Amino acid sequence: MAILVDEDTKVLIQGITGSFGGRHAQLSLDYGTQVVAGVTPGKGGQKFADTVPIYDTVDEAVAETGATVSAIFVPPPFAGDAILEAVDAGVDLAVAITEGIPVIDMMRVRAAMEGSKTRLIGPNCPGIVTPGTGEDSHGGCRIGIAPGYIHKRGKIGVVSRSGTLTYEAVWQLTALGLGQSTCVGIGGDPINGTSHLDVLKMFNDDPETEGIVMIGEIGGTAEEEAAAWAADNCDKPIAAFIAGATAPPGRRMGHAGAIISGGKGTASAKKAALREAGIEVAETPAEMGSAMVKAMG
Amino acid sequence: MNIHEYQAKELFEKFGVPTPKGQVASSADEAKSIAGEIGGDLLVVKAQVHAGGRGKGTFKNGFEGGVHLVKSTDEAAEVAGKMIGETLVTHQTGDEGKLVNKVMVADAVDIEKEYYLAILMDRENRCPVIVASTEGGVNIEDVAEKTPKLIHRELIHPLIGIQPFEIRKLASKLGFSGDTAKQFGKLLRSLYKLFIECDCSMVEINPLVTTPDGQVLALDAKFNFDDNALFRHPDIEALHDPSEEDPREVEAAKYDLNYIGLDGNIACLVNGAGLAMSTMDIIKHYGGEPANFLDVGGGATQEQVRNAFKIILSDPNVKAILVNIFGGIMDCDVIAKGIVAACGEVDLNIPLVVRLEGNNVEAGKETLANSDVDLIRGDDLADAAEKAVKAIAA
Numbered sequence: 001m002a003i004l005v006d007e008d009t010k011v012l013i014q015g016i017t018g019s020f021g022g023r024h025a026q027l028s029l030d031y032g033t034q035v036v037a038g039v040t041p042g043k044g045g046q047k048f049a050d051t052v053p054i055y056d057t058v059d060e061a062v063a064e065t066g067a068t069v070s071a072i073f074v075p076p077p078f079a080g081d082a083i084l085e086a087v088d089a090g091v092d093l094a095v096a097i098t099e100g101i102p103v104i105d106m107m108r109v110r111a112a113m114e115g116s117k118t119r120l121i122g123p124n125c126p127g128i129v130t131p132g133t134g135e136d137s138h139g140g141c142r143i144g145i146a147p148g149y150i151h152k153r154g155k156i157g158v159v160s161r162s163g164t165l166t167y168e169a170v171w172q173l174t175a176l177g178l179g180q181s182t183c184v185g186i187g188g189d190p191i192n193g194t195s196h197l198d199v200l201k202m203f204n205d206d207p208e209t210e211g212i213v214m215i216g217e218i219g220g221t222a223e224e225e226a227a228a229w230a231a232d233n234c235d236k237p238i239a240a241f242i243a244g245a246t247a248p249p250g251r252r253m254g255h256a257g258a259i260i261s262g263g264k265g266t267a268s269a270k271k272a273a274l275r276e277a278g279i280e281v282a283e284t285p286a287e288m289g290s291a292m293v294k295a296m297g
Numbered sequence: 298m299n300i301h302e303y304q305a306k307e308l309f310e311k312f313g314v315p316t317p318k319g320q321v322a323s324s325a326d327e328a329k330s331i332a333g334e335i336g337g338d339l340l341v342v343k344a345q346v347h348a349g350g351r352g353k354g355t356f357k358n359g360f361e362g363g364v365h366l367v368k369s370t371d372e373a374a375e376v377a378g379k380m381i382g383e384t385l386v387t388h389q390t391g392d393e394g395k396l397v398n399k400v401m402v403a404d405a406v407d408i409e410k411e412y413y414l415a416i417l418m419d420r421e422n423r424c425p426v427i428v429a430s431t432e433g434g435v436n437i438e439d440v441a442e443k444t445p446k447l448i449h450r451e452l453i454h455p456l457i458g459i460q461p462f463e464i465r466k467l468a469s470k471l472g473f474s475g476d477t478a479k480q481f482g483k484l485l486r487s488l489y490k491l492f493i494e495c496d497c498s499m500v501e502i503n504p505l506v507t508t509p510d511g512q513v514l515a516l517d518a519k520f521n522f523d524d525n526a527l528f529r530h531p532d533i534e535a536l537h538d539p540s541e542e543d544p545r546e547v548e549a550a551k552y553d554l555n556y557i558g559l560d561g562n563i564a565c566l567v568n569g570a571g572l573a574m575s576t577m578d579i580i581k582h583y584g585g586e587p588a589n590f591l592d593v594g595g596g597a598t599q600e601q602v603r604n605a606f607k608i609i610l611s612d613p614n615v616k617a618i619l620v621n622i623f624g625g626i627m628d629c630d631v632i633a634k635g636i637v638a639a640c641g642e643v644d645l646n647i648p649l650v651v652r653l654e655g656n657n658v659e660a661g662k663e664t665l666a667n668s669d670v671d672l673i674r675g676d677d678l679a680d681a682a683e684k685a686v687k688a689i690a691a
Binding site for chain 1: 418420421423424425438454455456493496498523524525526528529555557559567568569570571572573574575576577578579580581582587590592595623625626654655656677678679682
């Protein structure tokens, strides 16, 4: 089951011939993910790693291979266009890994996507992993840049705005033997495609997911919105961690969206809202796994 | 990225947002000739630094105030001479103050009433929002707290942009009518165009003023640009003034490192922004104070790690270093080799705690063990943070 993607999901990669996109396309293939196509304008007809056909357009790649998910590794100046191309081709899911897309571009992309069937994850995110059942979770669906081997097929859903912090949580859940149903990196930008709340709802409806780890950080109010919904609607235990308690106001902490502005988006306000909703909040990033165990009782 | 007031004024002029007559000067002589060109019997001389609170600031040479009204060209030259090349301390600069390289000399207009006008990116609604108030010239956050009714917000559609009815609504709420409303409308349309075309994340006019002779003018401006969009605005990037920033942050940017200096004494070096923030948090949790935020990124090289060490050690407050690496795809051995190389170059005489986890971690630990670097090994994140805090207490 899991959410969004599973071992049968057919994935195409926009920007497969770039060094970053190519490296991670190979790692996904090695993980056992069905990477069925690549797209790089002007390189149609070539092959990636001698096996994966490359097309000039997403439209063509979808028509020829039946891919339903696109992973986007296109550089920032062209990424907005790449996302809209995936939407136009009618993929179910577009996962934008690219970091550094101008905010105004994302504002327009989100508005232009209204009413389409495509869900956008990211940008500026590590992607999605539904672990497989093989050794080191091999055989799963890895879309993006996360290290596959740290996962273990299991029962915890993970949703996060950060990359390495997600890996840290995944590592802890694997070490505790809980494993993961699906891990979703929603990205560190101020305007993104899918929120904490969207993913919480999906995990709540997923029979394989028994508990949820939600990782947030300073900036915006997405964690508060998710908590308000969860208080009355979520049937599953949730553990959370919020990064940035020591971050100075007004400074962007690496992620474009991680900024306390006008006194809004502080870690303490988020933690209070989460606790208010009955969510188990980990005091430190070292306790994300144990907080999940505690929440599950 | 922020810019100076005189640069903001130049952008306003380019886009047709009216401002009082004025120009920037780099010397007392220049200030005098600009004052002569502007004419009039009352001018204002303003120190150009990014920090707020200039008017109430004090120069280190004892001269009071970074904003002065002057009545003659000689007086303009005299005041400019006392500011240029001197260091201004305001409540926002910290005790070290900011060096003033330039002053703005401008017409001191008669003010009838002050207003507030800003455009910023509203992340919850994913569109620009115009914020306007009849309460200008004061701290807008105080207005929002005490009299929220006096703050008007208008969300702008991300694809169709600002519409005439939205301008009429705002003009009406600010009490503008007739020619003043027309001028306000023209100003707001120009400001919106500037906001979008220059990829601003915020542009704020405080105060916007009306004058007794019926003009609507932007008297001051504060800009914030979207750093992600600077690649398509080389002209705006050229306005960047590194002397306004922490030199360590400027140095870090050269090596693609994301560094923010803080007041504590435990430096940290981490891969990934979320993990870097969390590492600061866990230091605090165990009773320490983080000296910095430092994200070396997902694909750090040995060279970057070496430079990162140099930058964190240039902070004299640093009494211990905590390295926290979760190598997902990144090779832990690359980090380990970077640490060894860095320690070979700098005279490390403070405790170094290293926590490595993830890809190729065994090789990384071996590289560290086989080197002559004196370090404390952290078994996991909590253990490492605790050891770093204890290393200072000892």
